[in-house]
Amino acid sequence: MWLIAGTAKRHCKGTTQNSLSVHCVLYFLLLHLHLCSSCPSICVCSSTEADCGGHDLITLPALSLLPSTIQTLLLPNNHFTSLPASAFVNLSSLVRLDLSNNYLDNLPAHVFAELANLTDLSLRNNSLTALDRDLLQGLGSLQRLDVSLNGLGTVPLGLLEHQHGLTWLSLAGNRLQALNRAAFEPLENLQHLELGSNPWECDCNLRDFKNWMEWLIYRGGYVDAVECTLPKDLRGRDIRTVPVEMFNYCLQLDSENGGGAGGTKGGSIPCARATTAPLPETAVVQSESEPVDCARQRYRPVSVRRAIGTVVIAGVVCGIVCIMMVAAAAYGCIYASLMAKYQRELKKRQPLMGDAEAEADSEEKQISSVA
Ligand SMILES: *[C@@H]1O[C@H](CO)[C@@H](O)[C@H](O)[C@H]1NC(C)=O
Ligand SMILES: *[C@@H]1O[C@H](CO)[C@@H](O)[C@H](O)[C@H]1NC(C)=O
Ligand SMILES: *[C@@H]1O[C@H](CO)[C@@H](O)[C@H](O)[C@H]1NC(C)=O
Numbered sequence: 613m614w615l616i617a618g619t620a621k622r623h624c625k626g627t628t629q630n631s632l633s634v635h636c637v638l639y640f641l642l643l644h645l646h647l648c649s650s651c652p653s654i655c656v657c658s659s660t661e662a663d664c665g666g667h668d669l670i671t672l673p674a675l676s677l678l679p680s681t682i683q684t685l686l687l688p689n690n691h692f693t694s695l696p697a698s699a700f701v702n703l704s705s706l707v708r709l710d711l712s713n714n715y716l717d718n719l720p721a722h723v724f725a726e727l728a729n730l731t732d733l734s735l736r737n738n739s740l741t742a743l744d745r746d747l748l749q750g751l752g753s754l755q756r757l758d759v760s761l762n763g764l765g766t767v768p769l770g771l772l773e774h775q776h777g778l779t780w781l782s783l784a785g786n787r788l789q790a791l792n793r794a795a796f797e798p799l800e801n802l803q804h805l806e807l808g809s810n811p812w813e814c815d816c817n818l819r820d821f822k823n824w825m826e827w828l829i830y831r832g833g834y835v836d837a838v839e840c841t842l843p844k845d846l847r848g849r850d851i852r853t854v855p856v857e858m859f860n861y862c863l864q865l866d867s868e869n870g871g872g873a874g875g876t877k878g879g880s881i882p883c884a885r886a887t888t889a890p891l892p893e894t895a896v897v898q899s900e901s902e903p904v905d906c907a908r909q910r911y912r913p914v915s916v917r918r919a920i921g922t923v924v925i926a927g928v929v930c931g932i933v934c935i936m937m938v939a940a941a942a943y944g945c946i947y948a949s950l951m952a953k954y955q956r957e958l959k960k961r962q963p964l965m966g967d968a969e970a971e972a973d974s975e976e977k978q979i980s981s982v983a
Contacts, residue, residue: 650679657682665689665710672699683707688734690714701726712736712758719743725750736782737761745770754778760806761785769795782806784836790817793824802828806836814840814851816862822851 651657652673655664661684664673669690678685682703688710697720700706704726712734721744724730731753740762748754748771755777764786772778778799788810796802805828812818825835829852840846846854 650677652677660684662686672696675699676702678703681705684709686710688712688714692716693739695719695723697723699723704728706730708732710734711738714738716740719747721746722749724748728752731755734758735762739763741765741787743768743771747771748775751775752777756780758782759786763787765789767791767795772796773798776800778802780804783810785809787811789813789841790815791821793820796821796824802833804834808837808839810838811841812838812851813842814846814849814854815843816859816865818851819859819862822854822856822859826852 651662652664652675654667654669654673655662657663657678659679660682662678662682663686665686666689669687669692672687672692672695675685680702683705685700685703685706685708689712692711692714693716695711695716700709700723706727707729709724709727709730709732713736716735716738717740719735719740724733724747728750730751733751733754733756736758737760740759741764743759743764745768748757752774754775757775757778757780760782761784764783765788767783767788769792772795775798779801781799781802781804784806785808788807790813805825822838825838829835835852838851840849840851840854
């Protein structure tokens with residue numbers, strides 16, 4: 613402030629003679645008010661916080677006026693549609709930045725690059741459809757990131773690469789159908805993850821992410837809800853309640869496609885995504901008259917075919933076993949009756965033979981006694 617007063621005085625010395633004129637006083641006061649408050653006229657500032665929210669602004673206020681020690685900058689509820697790449701270059705002391713409830717539809721890749729101390733960034737309720745993979749580069753202290761209520765279709769690989777300190781992340785209310793597990797693996801300290809209100813497709817593309825999510829929960833983390841939109845049979849169901857065995861066919865699919873590269877290639881064909889899910893109970897229970905969607909078209913006939921195949925094989929095996937048993941029983945019966953008959957005949961004949969011998973013996977005795 614004394615510096616400002618000094619410059620004002622120097623200015624006044626140049627323009628007037630011995631005493632301060634009215635012009636000088638005014639100049640001094642203006643300069644004093646303007647620079648000492650160091651706050652864009654529309655904002656409300658304290659020593660560490662500037663609140664410029666709720667003014668329907670279309671362009672950023674003069675942020676260069678803010679003191680270099682400012683820690684919180686609130687810009688919500690305005691009408692920003694884009695930000696200049698240099699918007700925050702001299703605000704490296706920022707800890708919290710709120711850009712929620714605006715109309716931002718894209719962000720320059722390195723707009724936050726200087727904000728090494730930022731821990732809390734909110735981009736909630738904007739119109740972002742994509743994020744540059746370098747957007748968070750330089751944000752080495754980030755702990756909370758809110759990108760909910762936007763139009764994001766993907767989370768690019770690399771976006772979260774250096775976010776080891778991130779503990780809270782919301783991606784709720786976007787247009788996400790699948791997420792790449794590899795994109796989330798760097799988040800080793802994540803505690804809270806919001807994924808609700810997205811059109812999740814619970815097929816092979818989400819399987820690895822489901823596994824990662826289960827690991828996160830096992831570690832004590834929280835995930836709100838991941839309700840499936842597709843396939844139809846799983847609509848409204850949380851993917852965490854879908855048994856992992858339901859995704860076993862993905863391995864088969866991977867090998868059929870000849871490994872990972874083929875798998876991702878197949879994923880770009882709309883119908884190839886939700887293929888051959890072995891959902892026997894749904895396949896049997898639901899009627900054929902329902903509208904056939906992409907996913908069903910593929911996996912249902914296969915499961916039905918499989919079921920028919922199983923029944924046929926079981927029938928054939930059962931038939932063979934039955935025939936063999938009948939044959940064995942018949943053979944046993946015939947053998948037993950033949951043996952019984954033979955035995956009976958043998959018994960009938962044996963006493964006769966015994967009598968004959970006895971007669972012969974007695975005859976011999978009689979002969980010998982005669983002799
Ligand atoms: C940032 O600060 C530097 C030096 O302090 C200055 O030259 C530059 O114009 C400022 N940039 C912005 C965008 O305020
Ligand atoms: C960032 O935070 C560290 C530690 O709190 C502090 O020493 C440093 O001055 C801060 N950087 C800026 C630009 O404020
Ligand atoms: C989103 O932002 C718009 C425009 O600022 C606002 O009208 C709307 O109420 C906000 N919605 C939510 C859920 O915050």
